[in-house]
Amino acid sequence: MERRATIKDVAEAAGVGVATVSRVLSGGSASPRTRERVLAVAAQLDYRPSALGRNLRQRRTGGMGLLVPDLTDTFYGQLAEGVLACARSAGEPVVIGSTGDDPEQESELIGMLLEQSVDRLIAVPAGDAETWAPAARAGMTVVFADRLPAPAAGEEDPRAAAVGDLMLLDGLSPAARPRPPEAPSVLADDRAGIRTAVRYLRGLGHRRIAFLGGPGHDRRVAAFREAVGAPVDEELVVFATGSRDSAYAAASGLFQSRPDLSAVVAGGNVLGEAAVLAARELDLRVPRDVSLIMYDDVPWAELCSPPLTVIAQPGRDMGYRAAELVLRSGGRRARGVVLPTELIIRGSCGPHR
Amino acid sequence: MERRATIKDVAEAAGVGVATVSRVLSGGSASPRTRERVLAVAAQLDYRPSALGRNLRQRRTGGMGLLVPDLTDTFYGQLAEGVLACARSAGEPVVIGSTGDDPEQESELIGMLLEQSVDRLIAVPAGDAETWAPAARAGMTVVFADRLPAPAAGEEDPRAAAVGDLMLLDGLSPAARPRPPEAPSVLADDRAGIRTAVRYLRGLGHRRIAFLGGPGHDRRVAAFREAVGAPVDEELVVFATGSRDSAYAAASGLFQSRPDLSAVVAGGNVLGEAAVLAARELDLRVPRDVSLIMYDDVPWAELCSPPLTVIAQPGRDMGYRAAELVLRSGGRRARGVVLPTELIIRGSCGPHR
DNA sequence: GTGAAAGCGCTAACAG
DNA sequence: CTGTTAGCGCTTTCAC
Numbered sequence: 001m002e003r004r005a006t007i008k009d010v011a012e013a014a015g016v017g018v019a020t021v022s023r024v025l026s027g028g029s030a031s032p033r034t035r036e037r038v039l040a041v042a043a044q045l046d047y048r049p050s051a052l053g054r055n056l057r058q059r060r061t062g063g064m065g066l067l068v069p070d071l072t073d074t075f076y077g078q079l080a081e082g083v084l085a086c087a088r089s090a091g092e093p094v095v096i097g098s099t100g101d102d103p104e105q106e107s108e109l110i111g112m113l114l115e116q117s118v119d120r121l122i123a124v125p126a127g128d129a130e131t132w133a134p135a136a137r138a139g140m141t142v143v144f145a146d147r148l149p150a151p152a153a154g155e156e157d158p159r160a161a162a163v164g165d166l167m168l169l170d171g172l173s174p175a176a177r178p179r180p181p182e183a184p185s186v187l188a189d190d191r192a193g194i195r196t197a198v199r200y201l202r203g204l205g206h207r208r209i210a211f212l213g214g215p216g217h218d219r220r221v222a223a224f225r226e227a228v229g230a231p232v233d234e235e236l237v238v239f240a241t242g243s244r245d246s247a248y249a250a251a252s253g254l255f256q257s258r259p260d261l262s263a264v265v266a267g268g269n270v271l272g273e274a275a276v277l278a279a280r281e282l283d284l285r286v287p288r289d290v291s292l293i294m295y296d297d298v299p300w301a302e303l304c305s306p307p308l309t310v311i312a313q314p315g316r317d318m319g320y321r322a323a324e325l326v327l328r329s330g331g332r333r334a335r336g337v338v339l340p341t342e343l344i345i346r347g348s349c350g351p352h353r
Numbered sequence: 354m355e356r357r358a359t360i361k362d363v364a365e366a367a368g369v370g371v372a373t374v375s376r377v378l379s380g381g382s383a384s385p386r387t388r389e390r391v392l393a394v395a396a397q398l399d400y401r402p403s404a405l406g407r408n409l410r411q412r413r414t415g416g417m418g419l420l421v422p423d424l425t426d427t428f429y430g431q432l433a434e435g436v437l438a439c440a441r442s443a444g445e446p447v448v449i450g451s452t453g454d455d456p457e458q459e460s461e462l463i464g465m466l467l468e469q470s471v472d473r474l475i476a477v478p479a480g481d482a483e484t485w486a487p488a489a490r491a492g493m494t495v496v497f498a499d500r501l502p503a504p505a506a507g508e509e510d511p512r513a514a515a516v517g518d519l520m521l522l523d524g525l526s527p528a529a530r531p532r533p534p535e536a537p538s539v540l541a542d543d544r545a546g547i548r549t550a551v552r553y554l555r556g557l558g559h560r561r562i563a564f565l566g567g568p569g570h571d572r573r574v575a576a577f578r579e580a581v582g583a584p585v586d587e588e589l590v591v592f593a594t595g596s597r598d599s600a601y602a603a604a605s606g607l608f609q610s611r612p613d614l615s616a617v618v619a620g621g622n623v624l625g626e627a628a629v630l631a632a633r634e635l636d637l638r639v640p641r642d643v644s645l646i647m648y649d650d651v652p653w654a655e656l657c658s659p660p661l662t663v664i665a666q667p668g669r670d671m672g673y674r675a676a677e678l679v680l681r682s683g684g685r686r687a688r689g690v691v692l693p694t695e696l697i698i699r700g701s702c703g704p705h706r
Numbered sequence: 707g708t709g710a711a712a713g714c715g716c717t718a719a720c721a722g
Numbered sequence: 723c724t725g726t727t728a729g730c731g732c733t734t735t736c737a738c
Contacts, residue, residue, distance in 0.1 A: 003412070004467075004491070006715055017725040022717055031723060051469045052409045053715025056730050059356070061405065066449075071430040071437070072652075080424045084451045088458070093469050096419075096449040098437045105441070114357075116404045116446055138357070244652065276656050299425075299597065300653035303629050359731055370709040375733055384707060406731030409714050 005045040007053075014041040025049060051093075055117065063093035064326050065113040067123040069101040069215070069242065073270055074298040075315050076124065079145060082319020083122055090327055101215040101242040103127030110135050120329070122322045125149040126215065136183075141329045144185040145322040147216040184329070185336040186322040187219075188313035193341030194223035197265050197293045197311050200343060205352030206263040206291060210236040210254055212275060214247065217267035220295065224265065236261060240271060247274035255282050255290070262290060262352050265311075269296035276304060287350035297344055306347030313341045358398040360406075367394040378402060404446075408470065416446035417679050418466040420476040422454040422568070422595065426623055427651040428668050429477065432498060435672020436475055443680055454568040454595040456480030463488050473682070475675045478502040479568065489536075494682045497538040498675040500569040537682070538689040539675040541666035543648075544576040546694030550618050550646045550664050551580035553696060558705030559616040559644060563589040563607055565628060567600065570620035573648065577618065589614060593624060600627035608635050608643070615643060615705050618664075622649035629657060640703035650697060659700030666694045 011018040014037050024030045024038040041047075055061045066083050068076040080096070087094045095118055097109035106126045113121060114135075121142045125132060129152040135142055201209050211224045217239075225232050235258055240250035251274040254264070266272035272294030276286065284290050286306060294301065297312035321337055364371040367390050377383045377391040394400075408414045419436050421429040433449070440447045448471055450462035459479045466474060467488075474495045478485060482505040488495055554562050564577045570592075578585050588611055593603035604627040607617070619625035625647030629639065637643050639659060647654065650665035674690055 007717095008715080011725095018715090019717080019726075020724055023724085026717085029723065034724080048464070048468050050715050052405065052412075052414065053730090054717070056405045056409045056714085056732090057716045057718085059405075059730060063448075071424060071433045072427065074425065074427060074430070077424040077427070077430045080449075081451060084424070084449065088450070088462070091465065093448050093465055094450070095416075095446050096433075096437065097441070097447070098434060109441070111401070112444065112446060115401050273652055273656060298653075299626055300651075300656065303626060303653065304656050305658040360733095361731075364709095371732080372710080372734080373708055376708085379733085382707070387707080403731050406714095407733070409716090409730085410732050410734085412714060 004050070005047045007047075007049065010038065010042050010045055010047050013045060014038045059117070060119050061117040063087065063095065063118065063120070064323065065109075065118045065121040065123075066094050066096045067099055067106060067109055067121065067125075068096075069099050069124055069126060071098055073268070074300075075146075075269055075296045075313075078298075078315030079124070079319040079322075082316035082321075083323045084319075085316070086320045086323035086327070090323075092327070099124075099126045101126045103131045107131055107134070110140075114138050114140070120326045122319075122326050124216070128152050132183075141326055142183050143322045143326040143329070144183055144187075145318055146187065147219065148185055148187070150218065184325050186318045186325065187336065187338050188318065188341050189338050190219045190341070191223040191226075193295065193311040193313065193343070194220055194265065195227040196341075196343045198224065198227035200345070201263045201265070201291060201293065201349065204263075204291065204349060207352070208233070208236065208258070208261040208263070210238070210258065210261045210264040211267065212247075212251055212254060212264055212271045213237070213239045213267040214271055215242045220267045240274070242270075244270060244274065247271050248278055251275045251278035252281065255279060255284060263349070264290065264292055266292065266294045269294060269298045269301075272296070272301075272308060272310075276308075286348050288353075291349035291352075293343075293349060302346065304348070309346045309348045310344050311341050312344050314339050357403070358400045360400075360402065363391065363395050363398055363400050366398060367391045412470070413472050414470040416440065416448065416471065416473070417676065418462075418471045418474040418476075419447050419449045420452055420459060420462055420474065420478075421449075422452050422477055422479060424451055426621070427653075428499075428622055428649045428666075431651075431668030432477070432672040432675075435669040435674075436676045437672075438669075439673045439676035439680070443676075445680070452477075452479045454479045456484045460484055460487070463493075467491050467493070473679045475672075475679055477569070481505050485536075494679055495536050496675045496679040496682070497536055497540075498671055499540065500572065501538055501540070503571065537678050539671045539678065540572075540689065540691050541671065541694050542691050543572045543694070544579070546648065546664040546666065546696070547573055547576035547618065548580040549694075549696045551577065553698070554616045554618070554644060554646065554702065557616075557644065557702060560705070561586070561589065561611070561614045561616070563591070563611065563614045563617040564620065565600075565604055565607060565617055565624045566590070566592045566620040567624055568595045573620045593627070595623075597623060597627065600624050601631055604628045604631035605634065608632060608637060616702070617643060617645055619645065619647045622647060622651045622654075625649070625654075625661060625663075629661075639701050641706075644702040644705075646696075646702060655699065657701070662699045662701045663697050664694050665697050667692050 007018050007021050011021045021038050024035050099106040103126050119140050121140055124146045128150040132149050213221050238250050238254050240246040247270050266275050279286055286292050294308050294310045297310045301308040301310050360371050360374050364374045374391050377388050452459040456479050472493050474493055477499045481503040485502050566574050591603050591607050593599040600623050619628050632639055639645050646662050648664045650663045654661040654663050
C-alpha cells in the first residue's frame with residue numbers, strides 16, 4: 001500500500017527523462033527502442049498517470065459535469081445513463097449533481113464544479129438565464145438537455161418557447177429566424193409530441209383536455225396551448241413543483257375541481273404517475289372516465305392497467321448526444337439538436353363519452 | 354472571460370503573502386486586520402480556491418466515487434440520490450459511474466477513479482473480491498452498498514452469505530461470530546425481508562414458491578432457500594443477468610416451465626417488472642393465478658393493478674448512510690450497517706387456490 | 707503573525 | 723529524438 005508510482009519513478013527506472021515518458025504515454029514521438037522500454041517499465045510498475053498533475057498543468061479538469069433534477073425520475077435516469085455511456089467510451093470521468101429542480105442548489109453545484117475546474121457541463125437547467133450567467137462567464141462549455149433555462153426575469157425573450165420549432169425549420173433563411181440559443185442543447189421535439197397527442201385526443205372526441213405540468217415544462221405547455229388553439233380554459237392547465245407530493249396534489253385538485261374534463265396530458269412521468277394515482281383514488285376509471293397521455297416512456301408505463309399511452313422521447317440518446325456535443329465542442333459552439341418524439345398508443349385513451 | 358483569480362492575485366491585491374491567504378481561507382491563525390482585508394479582497398475578486406492545486410498538493414482528490422449497476426433501475430436512482438444528498442451537504446463532488454453489472458466495466462471504472470486520485474468510493478459491486486483487490490491495494494476507502502462482492506473464485510468463504518445475520522446479532526460474543534467483512538458496508542436486511550415474505554406467502558397457503566433473481570442477489574436467494582426450508586425445488590429458482598430482456602425471458606420461462614407454481618418472489622424491481630409483464634403475456638392473473646412479491650418499493654409499484662406487494666428497503670437512506678461512512682472514515686474502518694426492510698402488503702398476493 | 711520557499715505530478719517549451 | 727527546466731495553484735514547514 002505504498003504511494004503510486006509517479007512519472008519520475010518510471011523515468012528513472014527506464015533510464016530516460018520524464019519528458020520522454022510523458023511523450024511516449026501520450027503518443028508523442030520516440031524511438032521504438034525507448035518507447036518499448038518505457039512502456040515495459042510503466043506496465044511493470046503499474047504506473048498510472050495522475051490526472052491531478054495533468055489537470056493542474058493544463059488548468060482544466062477533464063471529463064464533464066452532469067446536473068439533473070432528480071435521479072429518482074426514470075427519465076433522468078435514462079438521460080444520465082446515456083451521458084455515462086458516452087463518457088465511458090471516451091474514458092472521461094463524470095461529476096454528477098442532483099438539483100431537485102431548485103435554482104439555488106443548482107447555483108451551488110455550479111460553484112462546486114467551477115472549484116473543481118470542471119469546464120464542461122451537461123445540464124437539465126432548473127434556474128433561468130441569470131442562474132446560468134456565472135457558468136458562461138467562467139468560460140464553461142455547457143450543453144443543455146431536455147430543456148433550456150428560462151430567459152432572465154424581466155427579459156422578454158420568446159426564444160425558449162420558440163426554439164422547439166426553429167431547429168427543425170432548416171428550410172428557413174437564416175435571417176428569417178431568431179438567433180439560436182446561446183448554448184448548444186439537446187431537446188426533444190416537444191412541440192410535435194404535444195401536438196400529436198392533442199390531435200389524437202381530439203380525434204377521439206375529447207374537448208376538455210387538461211395539461212398537468214411540472215418545472216421546466218414551459219415549452220410543453222406552450223405547445224399545448226397552441227395545439228388546443230384559441231382561448232384555452234386556464235383552469236385546465238395546472239402546475240406542480242417537482243415533488244411527487246406536489247404532483248399528486250395538482251392532479252387530484254385538477255380532477256376534483258373540473259369533473260367535466262375528459263382527458264389529460266401529463267407533462268412528465270412523475271406527473272403521469274400522480275395522475276394515475278389520483279384518478280384511482282377518486283374512482284375515476286382510465287380510460288372510461290378520463291383518458292390519459294403521459295410524456296416520457298418509461299418501463300413501468302406498460303405495467304399500468306391499462307398500459308399508458310405515452311409520448312416517448314429518447315432519454316438515453318439525448319444524454320449520449322449531449323455528452324458527445326460537450327466533448328467535441330472544441331470545434332466552436334455546436335448547433336443544438338432536436339430529437340423526435342413518438343406517440344405510443346397503448347390503452348389509456350378511449351373515445352369521449 | 355479571463356482566467357480565474359489565483360491565490361497569488363489575492364495575496365498581491367491584499368498586500369500579503371500567499372501563505373497568509375491560504376491560512377485565512379482555511380481558518381488558520383491571522384490577525385483580525387489581515388484576515389478582514391484578505392477576506393474582502395477575495396470576495397471582491399470572486400476568488401475560488403482551485404481544488405486542483407489543493408488536491409495535487411495533498412495528493413488526493415476530495416469527494417467520492419459512486420458506482421452503481423444501472424441508473425435506470427429506480428432503486429439505484431434512490432440510492433444515488435441519497436449519496437448525492439449527503440455529498441452536497443458536505444460540499445463534496447461525486448464522480449459517478451454505471452457498471453451495467455459487468456465486472457469488466459467495473460474494473461475500468463475503478464481504474465479511472467484511481468487515475469483521478471479519488472480515494473473514497475461507494476459501490477454496488479458487480480465483480481468479486483478479486484475485482485476489488487486493486488482498489489484495496491491502492492488504498493481506497495470503499496463502502497459497499499446494497500450487496501457485497503462475492504468471495505474470489507476458489508475461496509470458500511461463507512462470509513458474504515452470512516453477513517446478513519451477523520450485524521444484527523449484537524448479542525453474540527465477539528469471538529463467536531466470524532470476522533466482519535473487510536470493507537464497511539450498508540446493506541438491507543435481506544434475510545429478514547425474504548423470510549418475512551416467504552412466511553407471508555406460506556401463510557396464504559402457497560407451497561410452490563419461485564424465486565426470480567438477478568446479479569447480486571445471492572444473499573437473497575440464500576435467504577430464500579433457508580426460508581423455504583429443506584430441499585428447494587431447483588427449477589423454481591431462476592436467474593437473469595441484469596438486462597430487462599433477460600429478466601423478461603427468465604420470468605416468462607419460469608411461468609411456462611412450471612405452470613404449477615403459485616407464487617413468486619422477485620429479487621429486485623426490474624425482475625418484478627418482468628414478472629408482471631410475463632404474467633400478463635401468458636394470461637396469468639395476479640394474484641388469482643399467481644401471487645407476486647417484489648423486492649424494492651418503487652413509486653410505480655402502487656400503479657400496477659393490482660398494486661404490488663413489496664419488500665421495501667430504504668434506498669435513499671442506504672445511499673446517505675454509505676456516503677456518511679465513506680466521508681468520516683477517518684476514524685478507521687467503520688462497522689457495517691444493516692438497515693431494516695418492511696413487507697408492504699398491497700394487492701398482488703392472494704390465497705392459494 | 708507572516709512571508710519565503712519547496713514541492714505535489716505532470717506537460718510544454720526549449721535546447722541539445 | 724531526448725533531456726532539462728519552468729511552472730500550473732495550492733499547502734506547509736521553517737525562519738523571521
